[in-house]
Amino acid sequence: MPVTRGFHRRRPEPERGRLPPGQYDTGSSWPVLSAEATPHQPEESWTFSIDGLVESPHTWTWQELQALPGSTFFGDIHCVTTWSKLDTTFSGVSVDDLLAVARPDPAAAFVMAHSVTGYTTNLPLADVTGGRAWVVWSFDGKPLPRQHGGPLRLLVPHLYFWKSAKWLSRLELMAEDLPGFWEQNGYHDRGDPWREQRYQGDD
Numbered sequence: 149m150p151v152t153r154g155f156h157r158r159r160p161e162p163e164r165g166r167l168p169p170g171q172y173d174t175g176s177s178w179p180v181l182s183a184e185a186t187p188h189q190p191e192e193s194w195t196f197s198i199d200g201l202v203e204s205p206h207t208w209t210w211q212e213l214q215a216l217p218g219s220t221f222f223g224d225i226h227c228v229t230t231w232s233k234l235d236t237t238f239s240g241v242s243v244d245d246l247l248a249v250a251r252p253d254p255a256a257a258f259v260m261a262h263s264v265t266g267y268t269t270n271l272p273l274a275d276v277t278g279g280r281a282w283v284v285w286s287f288d289g290k291p292l293p294r295q296h297g298g299p300l301r302l303l304v305p306h307l308y309f310w311k312s313a314k315w316l317s318r319l320e321l322m323a324e325d326l327p328g329f330w331e332q333n334g335y336h337d338r339g340d341p342w343r344e345q346r347y348q349g350d351d
């Protein structure tokens with residue numbers, strides 16, 4: 149029963165409740181999980197676009213992104229392979245601010261995030277709005293390392309980390325849900341770590 153859960157159990161680690169079910173704290177390490185080779189396109193030629201079902205498709209250059217009002221996330225990230233990393237700090241711009249420029253069509257309900265490498269991942273539009281998603285280029289105040297998605301990655305920390313596409317080039321707004329790379333390979337469409345939505349068929 150949820151009400152009595154933990155009542156008879158000792159909880160030595162004070163922060164235990166911060167870990168979603170089945171996750172462990174990876175501490176100061178940060179595993180690299182990449183399906184592709186790390187791309188090395190320079191920042192100066194990087195562009196990021198929002199297109200698809202929007203009123204005003206828009207492409208930002210690297211310099212234009214840096215000039216936007218900044219936004220910082222401080223909190224935890226959770227990989228489906230069961231590591232979580234606590235107290236991370238990522239900075240960039242909030243997806244809300246980018247969408248305010250592109251103006252989603254009322255029919256838009258899903259997003260496909262595209263990496264320059266061809267990696268894709270799908271998300272409900274509602275999961276990248278409301279101050280819960282960022283396009284980031286710095287970690288702990290330093291440029292985001294290449295192997296972790298630098299120069300630019302998506303950050304959607306309330307979902308499993310495969311939704312946070314590295315080397316982000318594009319958010320495509322869609323009316324219908326289409327599976328991205330891992331979702332076509334058996335992973336869950338939404339991927340909420342607190343509900344342990346790891347694989348297709350999980351709740």
Ligand SMILES: Nc1nc2c(c(=O)[nH]1)N[C@H]1C(S)=C(S)[C@@H](COP(=O)(O)O)O[C@H]1N2
Binds near residue numbers: 180182228312313314
């Ligand atoms: N382009 C791209 N983005 C990606 C991935 C990938 O393989 N390619 N892996 C995803 C997965 S499964 C995780 S857990 C995180 C890993 O990010 P990290 O390598 O910075 O820890 O990136 C996600 N974004």
Ligand SMILES: [Mo]
Binds near residue numbers: 181227228309310
């Ligand atoms: Mo992952």
